[in-house]
Amino acid sequence: MYRPESSLFSRLLLRVAIVLAVGAAILMSAAWLYVRAAADEAYDRLLQGAALQMLEGLTVEDGKLVVNLPSSAFELLGLAGRDRIFYRVIDPGGQTMTGYEDLTPDVDLSRTRPGPVLLNMRYRGEPLRVIVAGKAISDPTTSGWAHVVIAQTIQARRALASELSARALALVAAMSGLALAGTALAIRYSLRPVSALGETLVARDPQDLTPLTVDVPRELSPFVSSINHFVRRLDERVKLLQRFIADSAHQIRTPLTALSAQVSLIDESNLPESDRRHLERVRDRAGELARFTNQLLNHAMVIHRFDSAQLVPLDLTRVARKAFRAAIPITIDPDIVVSFEAPDEDVVVLGDELSLREAIVNVIDNSLRHGTVSRLEVRVVHTPDFGLVEVEDDGPGIPEADWGQVTQRFVTSKSGEGSAGLGFAISSEVAAALGGELTFRSRNEEHGFTVVLKLPLRGQGKS
Incomplete structure (x- = not known):
């Protein structure tokens, strides 16, 4: 049994979306690492600049090492307005000349001789970025290495990293969305031959x-x-x-x-x-x-x-007249009154003449064998949307409770009377194939029991 599943378009688009999502996640991870490294590098340069300026402020006056902290160093560090600054100046003897005496980074000061050392540490419960720089003091009275320790909180660099990451995320999301939309259009265009093939199959004539x-x-x-x-x-x-x-x-x-x-x-x-x-x-x-x-x-x-067979326009009156002549036997009881009535205008329907004639013959034959007592009337009726073939007899008719069953194969209301139960089944199947139906009308004071073959007129479509 055929069960439609999700479309090929949706499955392809889902797989492309998954690939784009994985690629976007990888790209964002790389962007996050890059922007953090870029933010650290930018603020580390500020720390290096401030440390060099402080080292330049170390001079020897009257045989003593003096600290002249330049304001430009603090102005440079002030560019990170959200951060707090901690510093410490250490003389060659290891004593604190100024600043926070408990600011002690876990680093061997001798490592600063080739160049400044950058590291992370926690101080007073806050994470800090620290630079330690050294300067050689060459004076007859004072010699050795003096050091400057500058520590800065990391709020500003985190804010910069978050801002750059948000921009990168927006850019990646926009590009992924455009890529997904472009992919959807490309997939839709690529699948057009499949739709065209389906339309070709649907448009083919059933007999082709x-x-x-x-x-x-x-x-x-x-x-x-x-x-x-x-x-x-x-x-x-x-x-x-x-x-x-x-x-x-x-x-x-x-x-x-x-x-x-x-x-x-x-x-x-x-x-x-x-x-x-x-x-x-x-x-x-x-x-x-x-x-x-x-x-x-x-x-x-x-x-x-x-x-x-190919359906063609048919004159319902002509087909019904042929069926009437074929169904009425020459040896019919002379006491039975048989009549055929047709409208003056043409009643044109789409159908197969042989099958339609067989359907009408079966209805007339069934009425003659199982319904007619003394009168049989066959009428072709033209209505605005339908052409009707009515077969009326003066017999007892079929109980209304059996109407829904007598159009099924091998079902008859005349069991034991030589009925095979195929006449109405054939007529009903022909009517359904032509977009119509086989119906019944109960007898009343004016009319007998009537079987109606109802077919849509040409150009009216299937009812």
Whole structure:
């Protein structure tokens, strides 16, 4: 059983979206690492500049090391307005000359001789970025290495990293959205051959069993080849079915006709009463078998023709008149009044003439065999949207409770009276295939029981 699943477009788009999401996540992680490194580098340069300016303020005066802290150093550190600054100046003897005496980074001061050392530490419960720089003091009275320690809180660099990350995130999101939209358009355009192939299949006539001749991408070629292979096999099966129905109709009807003819030639005058009764039963059973066989073959023919025949405009009056002549036997009881009425205007419907005539014949035949007492009327009626074939008789009719069942195969309201239960089934299937329906109308004071074959007029579409 065919169960539609999610579309190929949505599945492709979902997979592309997942790839874009993973790529965006990787890109954002890389961007986050980059902006943090960039923010650290920018503020580390401020720390280095301030440390060098403080080192330049260390001079020897009168044999003593003096600290002259330049204001420019603090102005430089003030560029990070959110941060707090801690500093300490250490003389060559390791004593604090100025600043926070407890600001003691965990670093060997000798490592600063090649250049400033940057590190992270916690001070008074806050994370800090620290620079330690050294300067060689060369004076006869004072010599050695003096050091400057500057520590800065990291709020400003975090804020800068967050701002740059937000901008990068917005840029990545915008680019991912544009990429996804572009991908959706590209996928939709690429899948157009699939839709075109489906439209070609839908637009094909049901009776067209020729192979598909469409231009498709190479990826769809196996699919089209499989369809063509199936169509060829189906065409072979349909032709085989046609031959089977034709052969069956000939091989079965001919012996039955011969059997009925042979039974009718038997001389009953010299037969005893019991043998005449048996002969009458054989004659009745042979007639029932012939009618039942004809209905089965007609039913198969109707089903096949609607699978293979092309519907054409038909004059419903002309078809109904032919069916009326075919269904009324020459040997009909002369006491039965039979009539046919038709409108003056044409009643044009779309259909297959052979199947439609068979449907009307079955309705008339059913009325003659199981309904008509003394009157049978066949009417063609023209309404604004439909053409009607009404078959009315003066019999008891079918109980309304059985109306929904008598149009099913092998269901009859006349059990035991030689009814096969296929007449109304054939007529109902033909009406449904032509967009109409088979309905019933109860008898009343003015009219008898009526069977109505209702078909849409040409150009009205299926009802």
